[in-house]
Amino acid sequence: MSQPHQIDYNNLPAARENSSAAAKQAVSFCERDFLTMAKVPPLHKVLPSALIMPEEGLIDFSKELELDWPATIPDLLAGNSKLAAGESTALGDGAGGLVLLVLRGGGSLANSEETVELRPGDIACLPGNQGIKVTAGKSGISYFFVDDSPLVNYLGWQVKTTERTQFTHFTAEQLKQKLDEYEAAGITASGVFLSHAGLPDEKLVTPHLFAHLNRLMPGARNTVHAHTSPALTYVIHGGNNCFSLLGEPLVNGEIVDPARVDWVDGQLSITPPNLWHGHFNDGDEPILSLVIQPAGLYYNDRTMNFQFADQQ
Numbered sequence: 001m002s003q004p005h006q007i008d009y010n011n012l013p014a015a016r017e018n019s020s021a022a023a024k025q026a027v028s029f030c031e032r033d034f035l036t037m038a039k040v041p042p043l044h045k046v047l048p049s050a051l052i053m054p055e056e057g058l059i060d061f062s063k064e065l066e067l068d069w070p071a072t073i074p075d076l077l078a079g080n081s082k083l084a085a086g087e088s089t090a091l092g093d094g095a096g097g098l099v100l101l102v103l104r105g106g107g108s109l110a111n112s113e114e115t116v117e118l119r120p121g122d123i124a125c126l127p128g129n130q131g132i133k134v135t136a137g138k139s140g141i142s143y144f145f146v147d148d149s150p151l152v153n154y155l156g157w158q159v160k161t162t163e164r165t166q167f168t169h170f171t172a173e174q175l176k177q178k179l180d181e182y183e184a185a186g187i188t189a190s191g192v193f194l195s196h197a198g199l200p201d202e203k204l205v206t207p208h209l210f211a212h213l214n215r216l217m218p219g220a221r222n223t224v225h226a227h228t229s230p231a232l233t234y235v236i237h238g239g240n241n242c243f244s245l246l247g248e249p250l251v252n253g254e255i256v257d258p259a260r261v262d263w264v265d266g267q268l269s270i271t272p273p274n275l276w277h278g279h280f281n282d283g284d285e286p287i288l289s290l291v292i293q294p295a296g297l298y299y300n301d302r303t304m305n306f307q308f309a310d311q312q
């Protein structure tokens, strides 16, 4: 019976001249050094829990995250953009996908096949690197966006658009209709989970990005839970007494000595991975937020690990 291989590190033939460029790229180390290579502390030790978005600009924590490219959290970049009347820009360069929420004004969004009108409250989800253009209307346009360019930069991979990542437009009217339906059905803590027709199982807007227009009616809450994916949450309407609690450890389903983050309109909250957290609307107005997570990585790896504290 033949051997399945001829590998014998103890009896190698005469050494080759190891001068190729490829051989010079080789780096190796022992387990001790492998285990000490993590250089960045947990996100909640280096990033704020929340900040107010500037009218215009990126939220760039690349210094804190020790990355060589703009990033808000390791895999996502958030920002606010503002275009004057008639100005135009391409979206999603260098990203796998991008989610955009129109904040003020209006305009249009166009790929090679169609042009759609944008109004406040619209959400668009786009493949990256397609030259999809946003153009401001006569009163200009302001929008919040999140893309996954940090992940693409990290991997150094080329992004290819497939039927799983297509230009998707959720109009403000469609979103309002869904919110009304859920309210009529007595659903107080849900909002609208957004998805793309090419991702029927994943329930994501791109293979990487999760998007959720979260609404909590007065008295409603997203009870304490944790998940592997970090989250960026843009507060559209924070109401008059809505807050998040975050922290660890958990005792009897409650976070011990949690940090409290009050919700303010225009705030961006950063939820670190695997940290226990909950959102509580103790005010008398419904609250609305847009939650974006790089959840596709964890979905594909079967490591979403969504857990509720009261089921521990």
Ligand SMILES: [Fe+2]
Pocket: 225, 226, 227, 231, 271, 277
């Ligand atoms: Fe969460």
